[in-house]
Amino acid sequence: MDKVSVRVGGGVLELVRGDITQQATEAIVNAANPSLMGGGGVDGAIHRAGGPAILEECKQIAKTLPGRRLPPGQAVLTTGGNLPARYVIHTVGPVWRGGQEGEDEVLASAYRSSLSLAKEKGLRSVAFPSISTGAYGFPVERAARIALRTLLEFLRQHPGTFDVVRMVLWSPQDFETYRQALEELTG
Numbered sequence: 001m002d003k004v005s006v007r008v009g010g011g012v013l014e015l016v017r018g019d020i021t022q023q024a025t026e027a028i029v030n031a032a033n034p035s036l037m038g039g040g041g042v043d044g045a046i047h048r049a050g051g052p053a054i055l056e057e058c059k060q061i062a063k064t065l066p067g068r069r070l071p072p073g074q075a076v077l078t079t080g081g082n083l084p085a086r087y088v089i090h091t092v093g094p095v096w097r098g099g100q101e102g103e104d105e106v107l108a109s110a111y112r113s114s115l116s117l118a119k120e121k122g123l124r125s126v127a128f129p130s131i132s133t134g135a136y137g138f139p140v141e142r143a144a145r146i147a148l149r150t151l152l153e154f155l156r157q158h159p160g161t162f163d164v165v166r167m168v169l170w171s172p173q174d175f176e177t178y179r180q181a182l183e184e185l186t187g
């Protein structure tokens, strides 16, 4: 089964296997680089599928940031361009450096900042990729627990805010890892 969901805070937390660029939630989240200038993985896929309007807006936003960089753990919002989603929330996860350099907290902050921004904009559905577990090297079991704990906590603390918060897992292994983590967290 490639879809799992739990009800929480008046909404649904879902895990699905699939492609983040295909999600028809109001916003999708990009695992961006601090430069906001695009990259590989999720970032490349989103810019390819969404077209140049997203990068244009990223460039404008980058100009307003100190050092033209978005600090890890923070999030900004752009148009979704040609994507099914109306908006893209760009957040920067931590690069894995062994786990003793605040990586857990920065990862939680990336999820929390993205949901806060969606909430501020009144968006009711958001889809996330598995932030930091690709090029940034964060171990996926540990990332899954942090991601899901953070999403569950936010949904419980802000009941009625979201209809759907979705984790979109690219590989069957990652889907299974997240499924097990969700089971452990929710019983």
Ligand code: ADP
Residues within 6 Å of the ligand: 018, 019, 020, 021, 031, 032, 040, 041, 042, 043, 045, 093, 129, 130, 131, 132, 133, 134, 135, 136, 137, 138, 168, 169, 170, 171, 174
């Ligand atoms: P990071 O740089 O934050 O590690 P990556 O984009 O390298 O981000 O990878 C994050 C995760 O997203 C990885 O598990 C990767 O397999 C997955 N991924 C890659 N492309 C897609 C996509 N189109 N949709 C959903 N997940 C994807």
